[in-house]
Amino acid sequence: MRYDFKPYVRKIKKNIGATEKLFKLIDTTGDEPVIKGTDINAYRIAALHDGMTVEEILRDYPALSEQQVLAAKAYSESQPKSWRPYPKNTAKKIMWEACADADQFLATHE
Secondary structure, eight states: OOOOOHHHHHHHHHHHHHHHHHHTTEEOSSSSOEETTSOOBHHHHHHHHHHSOHHHHHHHOTTOOHHHHHHHHHHHHHSOOOSSOOOSSOHHHHHHHHHHHHHHHHHHOO
16 A cells, blocks of 8 residues: 655645744744734734634734734634633624624614
């Protein structure tokens, strides 16, 4: 029997290259990893990614790009940190949802 592993090796190398590109967007020189060019903690953005869509995160953090959000998520998955977790929603998202709920409540009770 012969096995051709070349397609799998190519796919793995491609994934490693993509991950390395994402990791270049994280600055690990300080006490906590931050997204390069910002002072935004990578673990905070990764935690938000568990409870919010990328679009919602970008609405609340307009200075970030989609790649930076994905980089924070990839970094936190490869370098997990045990502590009290960050919240999975931003205060802005909670306020948006509260306003939408209030509008729906008022519309149905007029």
